[in-house]
Amino acid sequence: MQFGIFSVGDVTPDPTNGRVPSEAERIKAMVAIALKAEEVGLDVFAVGEHHNPPFAAPPNPPVLLANVAARTERIVLSTATTLITTNDPVRLAEDYAYLQHLADGRVDLMMGRGNTGPVYPWFGQDIRNGIALAVENYALLHRLWREDVVDWQGKFRTPLQSFTATPRPLDGVPPFVWHGSIRSPEIAEQAAYYGDGFFHNNIFWPMTHTKQMVDLYRRRYEHYGHGRADQAIVGLGGQVFMRANSQDAVREFRPYFDVAPVYGHGPSLEEFSAETPLTVGSPQQVIDRYAAMREDVGDYQRQLFLMDHAGLPLSTVLEQLEILGGEVVPVLRKELDAGRPAHVPDAPTHASRVAAAEQAAETAERTTDRGADAPAEVL
Numbered sequence: 001m002q003f004g005i006f007s008v009g010d011v012t013p014d015p016t017n018g019r020v021p022s023e024a025e026r027i028k029a030m031v032a033i034a035l036k037a038e039e040v041g042l043d044v045f046a047v048g049e050h051h052n053p054p055f056a057a058p059p060n061p062p063v064l065l066a067n068v069a070a071r072t073e074r075i076v077l078s079t080a081t082t083l084i085t086t087n088d089p090v091r092l093a094e095d096y097a098y099l100q101h102l103a104d105g106r107v108d109l110m111m112g113r114g115n116t117g118p119v120y121p122w123f124g125q126d127i128r129n130g131i132a133l134a135v136e137n138y139a140l141l142h143r144l145w146r147e148d149v150v151d152w153q154g155k156f157r158t159p160l161q162s163f164t165a166t167p168r169p170l171d172g173v174p175p176f177v178w179h180g181s182i183r184s185p186e187i188a189e190q191a192a193y194y195g196d197g198f199f200h201n202n203i204f205w206p207m208t209h210t211k212q213m214v215d216l217y218r219r220r221y222e223h224y225g226h227g228r229a230d231q232a233i234v235g236l237g238g239q240v241f242m243r244a245n246s247q248d249a250v251r252e253f254r255p256y257f258d259v260a261p262v263y264g265h266g267p268s269l270e271e272f273s274a275e276t277p278l279t280v281g282s283p284q285q286v287i288d289r290y291a292a293m294r295e296d297v298g299d300y301q302r303q304l305f306l307m308d309h310a311g312l313p314l315s316t317v318l319e320q321l322e323i324l325g326g327e328v329v330p331v332l333r334k335e336l337d338a339g340r341p342a343h344v345p346d347a348p349t350h351a352s353r354v355a356a357a358e359q360a361a362e363t364a365e366r367t368t369d370r371g372a373d374a375p376a377e378v379l
Contacts, residue, residue: 001337004078009058010309012310027064031064034075040321044078045078048080069104094165097168113187136155202276218232235300242283242323303332
C-alpha cells in the first residue's frame, strides 16, 4: 500500500498572525514539502491543478513535478488533479510522457473534472458538458498513449489524422491513471471500464457516501472483466493534524480550521471530525481511525493526506510530516498489510506494469507458437 500527501497549494493567511505567504514562498514550500515527504519515507507526492487565486498550485503540474523529480530518487509523483475536461488530450499525452521519461517512470495521474466552475469558459468549454468532456477526452488520451498512429474524430476538438504523440510512453507503458471523483458515478464507471484506479477524495464526505462510491466502482470493475471486485485499485483522501497530546493538537489546529476557506465558518471542528476523515489528535488516534477505513471500503492501495492547508506555516507542516512518516505510516503499513488477501494487488508502479506487459507479451507469443505448430485439422 502506498502512503503519501497531496497539496492543493492554497495561499491562505495564517489566522494566528495574519501573515500571507507570497506566491513565490508557497511554490517553494510545495517543493520543500515534496522533498520532506521522500525523506520521511512516504511513497507519493501529489499536487493539484489550479488556474485561479487563492491557489499557487501549478496551472501545469509537470513543471513542478519535473523539478521535484530531479531532486528525488524514489517517491512517486502524481497529480491531484489533472483537469481532463479543460486540457487538450494531445498536450496531456505529450507532457506527461515527457515527465515520465525525466522521472524514470515515477509518474502517475489523477484525472478529474475539477471543482472550480469558471475554469471551463476560461479554456473555451461549457461546464454543462463536464461529464461528456471527461469521457471523450480520456478516450482519446488512452488511445494516444497506446497507439503509435491515431485517426480520431470527436465532438469537442478538431479531428486527428495519422497523428503520433511524442515522446512515446517510457518502456511502452503509459503512466497509471486514477480517476478522481467525489460525487459523480459516471467517473467511477469510467475508471471501472478501463480497469484504471478510482480515487475518492473523501475529505468532505461521510464514510457512508465514500462506501457507496467505492462499492459502485468495484462492482463495475468486476463487470468489465478486469478481476474480482476486491482486486480493483482504490485510493482515499484524508486530513490529519497531530501532537503527542490530543488536547494540544485540537488547541493548535482550531484557529486554522475555524477560518479556513474550504470549511471555516461552518460545522464545528468536532462535528466535522465526526463526519469526515479529518482527525485532529494524537498519532495513535490517527492510526486507529485510518486502520479502520478498510472495514468500509475493503483493502485499498493508496492513502493520501492533505497536510499543508488552511494557512499552516511551512515549519509546522514539516513537523507534521515527521510525525506522519516516523510514527503513523510504519504502524499503518503493518496493520493494513496484516490480513490482506494474497490476491489483492499492491498499488501499481511503473516497474510492476512493465513486468506485467512483458509477461502478457510472452504469453501471447507462446500461444501463437503453439497455434502455428498445431496440426491443420486442429487449426
